[in-house]
Amino acid sequence: MSKLPQIRQQVGQLLIMGFDGVEPTEKLRDLLARLRPGGVILFKRNIVEARQTWELLRACRESSAVPMFLCVDMEGGTVDRLRDAIAPALSVEEVAASAEKKTFREHGRIIGEEVRALGFNTDFAPVLDLRQAASRSVMGTRTASHDPKEATIYAREFLRGLRQARVLGCGKHFPGLGEASLDTHHELPSVNKAWPRLWEEDLFPYRALRRELPFVMVAHAAYPAVTDDATPASLSPKWIRDILRKKIGYRGLIVSDDLEMGGVLSAAPIEQAAVETIRAGSDIFLVCHNEEHVLTAYEAVVSEAERDRKFGALAAAASARVLAFKKKTAELRRPAPMPGAERIERLRQRIRAFSEQVKTATVVM
Numbered sequence: 121m122s123k124l125p126q127i128r129q130q131v132g133q134l135l136i137m138g139f140d141g142v143e144p145t146e147k148l149r150d151l152l153a154r155l156r157p158g159g160v161i162l163f164k165r166n167i168v169e170a171r172q173t174w175e176l177l178r179a180c181r182e183s184s185a186v187p188m189f190l191c192v193d194m195e196g197g198t199v200d201r202l203r204d205a206i207a208p209a210l211s212v213e214e215v216a217a218s219a220e221k222k223t224f225r226e227h228g229r230i231i232g233e234e235v236r237a238l239g240f241n242t243d244f245a246p247v248l249d250l251r252q253a254a255s256r257s258v259m260g261t262r263t264a265s266h267d268p269k270e271a272t273i274y275a276r277e278f279l280r281g282l283r284q285a286r287v288l289g290c291g292k293h294f295p296g297l298g299e300a301s302l303d304t305h306h307e308l309p310s311v312n313k314a315w316p317r318l319w320e321e322d323l324f325p326y327r328a329l330r331r332e333l334p335f336v337m338v339a340h341a342a343y344p345a346v347t348d349d350a351t352p353a354s355l356s357p358k359w360i361r362d363i364l365r366k367k368i369g370y371r372g373l374i375v376s377d378d379l380e381m382g383g384v385l386s387a388a389p390i391e392q393a394a395v396e397t398i399r400a401g402s403d404i405f406l407v408c409h410n411e412e413h414v415l416t417a418y419e420a421v422v423s424e425a426e427r428d429r430k431f432g433a434l435a436a437a438a439s440a441r442v443l444a445f446k447k448k449t450a451e452l453r454r455p456a457p458m459p460g461a462e463r464i465e466r467l468r469q470r471i472r473a474f475s476e477q478v479k480t481a482t483v484v485m
């Protein structure tokens with residue numbers, strides 16, 4: 121592998137990218153070699169079956185001498201990228217209805233084992249948003265409770281289950297989409313909620329879990345009562361540096377939600393959004409779909425780091441945090457073995473048995 125200039129190496133570590141296709145094409149190999157991203161994220165469009173997914177992730181992993189975040193959104197229910205490759209997993213709402221900590225943990229453990237079996241090491245879950253009427257049509261069954269303490273109990277046990285499966289978790293969507301009535305994939309919601317209530321309610325899970333979350337994902341939503349403007353939290357130094365880092369005391373990695381989503385693009389073009397989320401305090405930015413957007417965002421951050429010494433120092437510091445995290449994290453250093461048919465069938469049976477057990481228990485309750 122040819123050696124990239126230092127700034128490009130640093131910016132690569134700040135990028136988690138998506139791509140099209142179900143196999144490692146020459147185009148993908150060239151893109152990975154050019155950018156050396158800190159990680160990749162797969163979606164249902166990339167996943168056909170277990171071995172194919174593992175092979176695709178192996179090709180990505182082998183493109184870099186530095187361990188990569190091999191990511192997926194896997195919550196269960198409506199956000200289940202592996203339902204066709206293995207079996208459908210229960211939603212957060214269904215599992216939370218059991219009110220049993222051991223069931224919450226088993227949900228995380230089974231999902232973690234699914235994810236790990238296919239070669240992933242990072243799951244962008246659990247959702248920490250509260251279940252509120254305003255967001256019900258958007259969030260559906262993705263939330264555990266309207267009560268911050270109950271939502272935290274579910275998330276803590278789910279994270280423990282992921283850790284048992286040697287998978288990293290991520291709390292999302294900071295600072296909370298419970299009161300957001302618009303879908304951030306398409307529009308920028310404005311959450312008109314006063315600071316005291318945000319602190320006691322939506323931010324409670326982040327405060328309680330600040331030492332247990334490997335990642336926190338920041339939302340594309342505006343909170344004008346806090347920032348006095350319509351800046352999305354994902355681009356806001358107030359939310360990321362002042363509140364998440366300083367006031368809450370979070371020391372893990374901060375990642376933007378996908379910068380191709382309408383919620384952030386309504387505030388800034390993707391190249392500006394990539395720069396501004398790093399300037400605001402994010403360590404990593406996500407670009408999940410269009411490969412041209414991946415390149416545009418990456419090159420914009422490189423150019424700004426070369427142009428502005430202060431921004432370059434921020435990018436270098438973020439890269440150093442990512443690399444230090446990777447160095448100390450065992451989950452990234454031990455790739456999962458190729459999944460055999462028997463292993464996948466055992467997982468399939470466990471998922472189905474767990475689903476039946478939870479549904480039966482809930483009916484009895």
